[in-house]
Amino acid sequence: MEWQQTAAVAADPAVGSGYFDAYAAMGLLAVIGVLFVAVAFTANRLLRPVVYSPEKLLAYECGVDPVGEDWAHTQIRYYVYAFLYVIFAVDAIYLFPWATVFAAAGYGAGTLVEMFLFIGFLAVGLLYAWKKGVLEWT
Template identity: 40%
Template sequence: MSTSANIGYLYAGILLAAGFVFVLVATGLANLLAPHKNTEEKLQTYESGETPIGSAWVQYPLGFYIFALLFVAFDVDIVFIISWAVIFKQLDIFGFCEIVFFIIVLALGLVYAWRKGVARWI
């Protein structure tokens, strides 16, 4: 290994250490200089400028979380389909069969979620 490569690692290590020290110093100074007086307004739940009504601890139906997870899963799958479409001409029939299988699995997952009643919003 040449000396110039070792110098590069040294610079990266120094930069990493400097960043770590900067974060520690900035956090320490913020804790020392920041006011710590708790008032009623500071302890109140913030709801976009509106006066909060009731408790902030509300239990949402589980279906909302599952619906959100389905959205994220299908949203990420679109990224895979788009990247496949970009290199479609380079792939042979095997690549086409792979994406067809992928879409079939996605469709089966959607049908399963639909039958379980998860795909309904309310």
């Protein structure tokens, strides 16, 4: 008897019509967004003033006239600081969901071991950075 009811529900097209309505709404929103961007770029192209001069064609960098070579040296430690930031940002993103799952019943020891393992990996990375002298500002 139950299988007959599920077959009748599956055969009824009115039951599943709400499913595709959600996709249609998302598709319409995507089309409106693309049209909005296209209209904005077209209006910008049509309304902007077009006056070329030699000064406008020069390379511009922070309001300073470009002088010297076109090759600049960047210290690698700035990239290391960026990598350290990414490590701790991922840590913060991982800690909040872990805390909410850990508060639920039945997730005690497994999630606790998981988090200590994760924090251990971060501690090893931080210790490595400290030993290499990355964390010094001199």
